[in-house]
Every structure is written in structure tokens, then in C-alpha cells.
Amino acid sequence: MVNYDITIDKEKIVLNPEDSTSLDLVAIGNRQFHVLRHNRSYTIKILNTDFAKKTMTIEVNGNAYEMVLADEYDQMVRKMGLLTAQVHKINSIKAPMPGLIIDIMATIGQKVEAGTPLIVLSAMKMENIITSGGEGVIKSINVEVNDTVDKGQLIIEME
Template structure:
């Protein structure tokens, strides 16, 4: 069985770098106590402590030799979402919901005339074998739905009009 190598994009303050699963396994690190570690790297010793962690956001606040750093970890899924442009705020009008990527409409969760608020699930879009729930970016009333279930859509295509 081939060893699958995973790359993690690590952001520390304003710096970004990539670590592979092999890099992580090769670290000369000893756990001293819960959330406290001793690390040797290039013949230098580091005392590392995890001060705070948020696994939902994949963020850590760590202390390295007394200096505090904010760390964000992006796994393969996070990197794919970023590459697909799903995290980029598009300059679409608030009253138009457009497809963020090409895909297939799996489900429409709203109806014409329905009043919705920001964060309301609007539809499910399948793209690259992943199901993406498209949420409302603001409050309003659904004026028209320009697609139906099982329709293929292109990036930027109008899918729901709001009023």
C-alpha cells in the first residue's frame, strides 16, 4: 500500500509555508505535559506550548520560547476550497445569487415568495464530487428561481433573484 502524503498549508501571523505529513512525522518532538512540548530542529531547542486551540476554525495560539504566535492550518480540503474560489467574496448584487462554480443543482431549499434571512440555506450544488450548500448573503424575499433540480449551471450563472 502506498503511503499517502498530505500537505498542510500553515499560516503563522503573515508568513505561510507548507508541511507534509512526512515532515510532521520527522519532527524531533517530545510531549512534556498536556499541551507542552520540547522540539529539536537543526540542533536548536524550542519549548512549545499550545495556549489555545479551535479545531473548528483549525487555529492555534502557541508559545515558542516565550513568543506567542497565531497559527492557522489548512488541510487538503481547505486548500481545494480556496483554489476553487469559494472563499472569495464576489462582487454580485445582494439581490442576485449566482453560481460560485460550475456544477449540478441537487436540491432547491426555498420557494418563490419565501422571506429569508442571511445564512438561510438556498440550494445544494454538487461540484467536483462535493455537495456545497449555498447560503443567503442577506435578507430578502425570493423573487424568482432561475434553475430547477438536476440543472447544470456555469460559474456566475444567475440561480436565484431576490427582492
């Protein structure tokens, strides 16, 4: 018997197999469900899912919530203290290939995190969005729109 820890907007709920079988859950559309629990009616819509992070954004009766699901393995890892948040600080962004800068989405002083779009680089007839590989604050942008860059050329300095 596996219990699931569900955290919805920092409120933790433990869902055990008996609870899950007592839910009256009916699919009413694509990613939409009607749930009856303890004589209360809920309309639930799944807005976004990230299976790798085991997170969802759900809408319950018109209100959006962030949800995190922790199975038995996740609970054991957390209990053992093996979850450590690592923040990857970066010092620079370099051109991954030669090309032409066609857009700059970043600004000096902007705080960025991993995945933040920074530059659009046109190379081999394709537009490539260069994103941040970690977090930091943009110190300087060493290119302008329509500049050509070589592979490995420094395009953004971080602090």
C-alpha cells in the first residue's frame, strides 16, 4: 500500500489507497474531471504537467494551484535528506556556433535562471534561442542585433 504526498500551494495532503478509491472521479472532457469527495463537488482541469519534476498546475472550481506529487521513492529520498537544491551560477554565455544575432531578449541588470531566453542566433538557416544554463545577473551584453559571431565567442557576461 503506497501513500502519495500531494502538496498543493504549500499545503500537504496524504492520499492513501483507501482515499483514492473513495473518490468519485469522472472525466468530463480533455484534461477535465468532476470529483465528488465528502459530499462536495469539484471541477478540476489540468492546465500544465511536468512529469520529470512531478508537478502540475491544476484549476479547481476556477482557482489555479501548483501541485507536487511525491510517491514512496520521493518520500524516502526526502526523509534520508538526499534532496539538496543546487543552484548553478554561470559567469558567461558563449556562442555555441557561428551565426548572426537576430534578437536580444536580455537586458543588463536582468536576473536570469536556467532556461531564460537570452539571444536569438541565426545559424544554418535556423533560428536558435540561446538560453541561460544557470542563474545570475547580466553584467554586459557584448553583441548587438545583426552582429556575426564565431563559435565560442563571449556574448553575455554574468555576475
